[in-house]
Amino acid sequence: MHGHLTYDEFLASISGFLCSYYLAVAVMNGLFAVYQWKVNGNQRLAVVWSVVGLVCVIMGGIVSSGDAGMISYVSVPDSIKNMIDAAMMPVTYSLGTLAILFALFITREYWVKPNMAWLGLNLMLIFMGLSIADVDFAAIVMKPDNVPIVGLIFLLAFFTWLATYKAVENDRRIAQGELPLEAIDNEKVLVWPDLVYTELICMVGLTAFLLLWAIVLQAPLEEPASSVKTPNPSKAPWYFLGLQEMLVYYDPWMAGVMLPNMVVAGLMAIPYIDFNKKGNGYYTINERKFAYLTFQFGFLVLWITLIVMGTFLRGPNWNFFGFYETWDAHKVQAMNNVDLSQLFWVDLLHQPLPRPDPADPFLIKTLIIFKREVIGILGLIGYFAILPPLLAMKEKRLFQPLYRRMGLIRYMVMANLFLWMATLPIKMLARWTMDMKYFISIPEYFINF
Amino acid sequence: MPPIGEIIRNSQIWKSIFRHPAPVDRRNRIVVMLTNFFLHLHPVSAKKQGIALSYTWCMGGVTFFLFLVETVTGVLLMFYYRPTIEWAYSDILVLRDVTSLGILRELHRWGAHAMVITVWLHMYRVFLTGSYKPPREFNWVLGVILLLLTLLLSFTGYLLPWDQLAIWAITVGSNMARAAPFLGHEGPGSQLLSVGGIDMITNASDARFGLLGARFVGEETLNRFYILHCIAIPLGAALLLAIHFWRIRKDGGISSPM
Ligand code: HEM
Numbered sequence: 001m002h003g004h005l006t007y008d009e010f011l012a013s014i015s016g017f018l019c020s021y022y023l024a025v026a027v028m029n030g031l032f033a034v035y036q037w038k039v040n041g042n043q044r045l046a047v048v049w050s051v052v053g054l055v056c057v058i059m060g061g062i063v064s065s066g067d068a069g070m071i072s073y074v075s076v077p078d079s080i081k082n083m084i085d086a087a088m089m090p091v092t093y094s095l096g097t098l099a100i101l102f103a104l105f106i107t108r109e110y111w112v113k114p115n116m117a118w119l120g121l122n123l124m125l126i127f128m129g130l131s132i133a134d135v136d137f138a139a140i141v142m143k144p145d146n147v148p149i150v151g152l153i154f155l156l157a158f159f160t161w162l163a164t165y166k167a168v169e170n171d172r173r174i175a176q177g178e179l180p181l182e183a184i185d186n187e188k189v190l191v192w193p194d195l196v197y198t199e200l201i202c203m204v205g206l207t208a209f210l211l212l213w214a215i216v217l218q219a220p221l222e223e224p225a226s227s228v229k230t231p232n233p234s235k236a237p238w239y240f241l242g243l244q245e246m247l248v249y250y251d252p253w254m255a256g257v258m259l260p261n262m263v264v265a266g267l268m269a270i271p272y273i274d275f276n277k278k279g280n281g282y283y284t285i286n287e288r289k290f291a292y293l294t295f296q297f298g299f300l301v302l303w304i305t306l307i308v309m310g311t312f313l314r315g316p317n318w319n320f321f322g323f324y325e326t327w328d329a330h331k332v333q334a335m336n337n338v339d340l341s342q343l344f345w346v347d348l349l350h351q352p353l354p355r356p357d358p359a360d361p362f363l364i365k366t367l368i369i370f371k372r373e374v375i376g377i378l379g380l381i382g383y384f385a386i387l388p389p390l391l392a393m394k395e396k397r398l399f400q401p402l403y404r405r406m407g408l409i410r411y412m413v414m415a416n417l418f419l420w421m422a423t424l425p426i427k428m429l430a431r432w433t434m435d436m437k438y439f440i441s442i443p444e445y446f447i448n449f
Numbered sequence: 450m451p452p453i454g455e456i457i458r459n460s461q462i463w464k465s466i467f468r469h470p471a472p473v474d475r476r477n478r479i480v481v482m483l484t485n486f487f488l489h490l491h492p493v494s495a496k497k498q499g500i501a502l503s504y505t506w507c508m509g510g511v512t513f514f515l516f517l518v519e520t521v522t523g524v525l526l527m528f529y530y531r532p533t534i535e536w537a538y539s540d541i542l543v544l545r546d547v548t549s550l551g552i553l554r555e556l557h558r559w560g561a562h563a564m565v566i567t568v569w570l571h572m573y574r575v576f577l578t579g580s581y582k583p584p585r586e587f588n589w590v591l592g593v594i595l596l597l598l599t600l601l602l603s604f605t606g607y608l609l610p611w612d613q614l615a616i617w618a619i620t621v622g623s624n625m626a627r628a629a630p631f632l633g634h635e636g637p638g639s640q641l642l643s644v645g646g647i648d649m650i651t652n653a654s655d656a657r658f659g660l661l662g663a664r665f666v667g668e669e670t671l672n673r674f675y676i677l678h679c680i681a682i683p684l685g686a687a688l689l690l691a692i693h694f695w696r697i698r699k700d701g702g703i704s705s706p707m
Contacts, residue, residue: 145562145614148559148562148563148565155566156570159506159573159574162506163573163574163577166503167577179706180706181498182498182499182504182705184498185497185498186496186499186705186706187496187497188495188497189494189497190479190482191482191488191491191492191493191494192472192478192481192482192488193472193478194495194500195491195495195500196491198507199507199510202507202510202514206514207518210518210556210559210560210563211556213555213559214552214555214559215552215555217555217559218545219545219554219555219558219559220614221545221610221612221614222612222613222614223612223613224538224611224612224613225534225538225611225615226613226616227666229613230617231613231617234618234620234621235617236618236622237603237604237607237622239565239600240600240604243625244621251628252624252625252628252635253628253630253633253635253637256624256625256626257630257633257636258630264593264597268590268593270581271583271585271589271590272586274581274582277582278579279582280580280583280706280707281499281579281580281705281706281707282706283577283578288579292577295576299573299576446635446636446637446638446639446640
């Protein structure tokens with residue numbers, strides 16, 4: 001985006017924005033300090049957050065100079081940028097986000113406290129601020145169509161905090177035999193004015209926000225369409241980038257057809273397989289841990305982080321680039337992925353891969369292909385048909401408690417949907433650890449899995 | 450002289466439009482909800498915690514409002530836009546550079562992105578409060594379809610500016626249909642569908658062709674996506690929204706602890 005600008009010109013173009021950004025963060029912290037002081041009567045914290053606000057004002061002053069030397073004091077140092085870029089790969093990114101989310105889940109009682117959450121928000125904002133003076137970082141987060149995704153990350157962080165805050169509080173109450181907060185002070189009130197006014201305020205606020213957004217940020221329009229000039233990378237709209245990212249691990253018929261359909265089917269099935277009567281109409285985690293964790297794994301880990309990766313970290317040729325790395329179309333990434341059949345026949349048994357002759361009759365051809373792919377096919381059958389009963393057999397362990405309460409059909413549907421979802425992380429792990437391409441590879445019939 | 454507001458409210462014109470007195474007392478606050486077309490979507494009274502902003506985040510409401518914003522700005526955009534290869538791109542240019550109040554397209558595009566985000570957040574809230582549990586199972590299912598329609602609305606609209614971003618995003622997206630099992634010409638099993646040695650599923654008859662109206666993203670695709678985007682999907686979504694809202698009422702209002 002900024003390819004034609006010198007670094008100084010680039011800084012001049014963003015310094016105004018960055019300055020107002022820091023001032024906004026400063027105002028936020030100032031308001032929070034006032035809140036701590038007036039509402040909570042906590043003077044020490046009020047001082048802490050005012051100091052943070054003050055620091056932001058100073059940073060705003062520094063960046064407003066637009067001077068490269070000055071701004072380098074309030075940017076991530078190059079050495080750290082290089083370290084981050086070098087460490088970032090699909091493996092570290094995916095496992096890293098998983099680890100962070102899991103750690104947050106375990107320590108939720110601690111970080112949902114407003115001051116901790118506020119600290120987290122500040123860290124996120126300051127990370128953005130410190131990074132944006134980097135040309136490559138700015139190019140990916142300030143691209144007009146990517147701005148909504150930055151918004152999505154902050155919105156999700158906020159609402160996840162809000163929901164977890166309420167759930168933690170409710171879980172504490174329930175553990176003490178009290179009712180959840182939503183059950184208290186819950187008499188009926190008239191919709192006019194209690195609800196319609198809220199709606200009106202939301203509408204006015206949203207309209208103002210949309211108008212502002214539309215004035216500040218122009219909708220993108222590139223060159224006229226040309227069917228001969230393929231852009232690199234060619235990306236689907238951002239909300240489908242999780243699916244496009246799956247193309248790294250699957251063939252299109254899986255990533256683009258089967259798995260999206262399974263996602264939709266799985267979502268629709270949720271109310272019919274979640275037999276847990278608790279947790280209806282209030283926020284809770286402890287009363288529905290399995291449902292909660294499964295959904296969060298599917299939504300936050302598999303759907304959202306893949307979209308973020310596909311949008312921000314996938315560049316030309318769908319290669320992976322760190323936050324601060326230039327999108328270089330000539331970057332070469334070694335690709336020597338092998339199929340399971342190759343590993344089995346050639347590497348393990350030291351035999352040539354069985355190959356059907358195109359002239360063979362259909363049946364013979366199929367048999368030879370079956371022989372070649374036998375490990376993968378048996379593995380797949382075992383995975384979907386034998387694993388669910390196995391998981392349900394062990395006395396009082398694994399899925400057995402679920403199976404007892406769900407009955408056969410519901411249990412099998414649940415287990416299969418669950419296993420479908422798990423194929424993605426399994427394929428990822430197999431790729432990262434063994435360079436595995438396909439478990440089953442039948443290019444003759446376009447079936448690769 | 451009585452205050453001007455009162456004069457207006459007591460005029461024959463006002464009374465003929467609004468079928469109720471000002472909602473200033475309890476009785477008339479009930480009457481207004483029952484007699485006003487727009488308000489009658491709501492119940493007269495609701496559980497206090499159920500309608501709390503911190504409980505619903507008002508996300509369903511915000512999504513619906515964005516749907517309305519998209520409808521209004523979309524109709525206005527249709528006045529300026531012709532869905533042909535000849536005109537589409539230049540109409541968008543004119544809209545940006547020549548038309549006064551030139552933020553129509555921005556409002557429509559950012560509103561669309563926002564709607565995708567808010568519909569996810571709404572689903573997230575409904576899940577986290579367990580509101581899909583009986584008796585609201587089916588409304589969740591309707592919601593999933595609405596989510597799908599929202600994505601499809603956004604996807605079909607993405608093509609209409611007919612710039613590089615548009616056709617290549619749609620090309621990448623629709624290439625998947627080529628690999629649909631049985632129905633795509635590069636999908637597993639499609640070779641089995643042949644009659645007398647002639648393939649039934651080719652690149653001129655498969656699922657992708659059905660979607661694009663051609664073998665690549667072209668004139669026919671633009672027409673197809675235009676109709677889907679401006680007529681077919683919005684109508685479907687509007688119908689489902691009506692049922693979604695009706696079901697909220699019939700399922701006992703917004704969820705609350707039993
Ligand atoms: C175009 C998209 C949608 C619109 C405009 C919409 C609108 C609404 C509105 C206004 C409500 C009232 C409560 C609230 O605001 O939270 C609601 C409730 C509900 N929605 Fe949606 N919705 C949409 C999509 C969805 C989706 C994607 C799901 C789930 C997958 C869903 C499931 C539900 C359920 C189960 C309720 C009842 C919640 C309760 O009683 O607490 N909706 N919807």
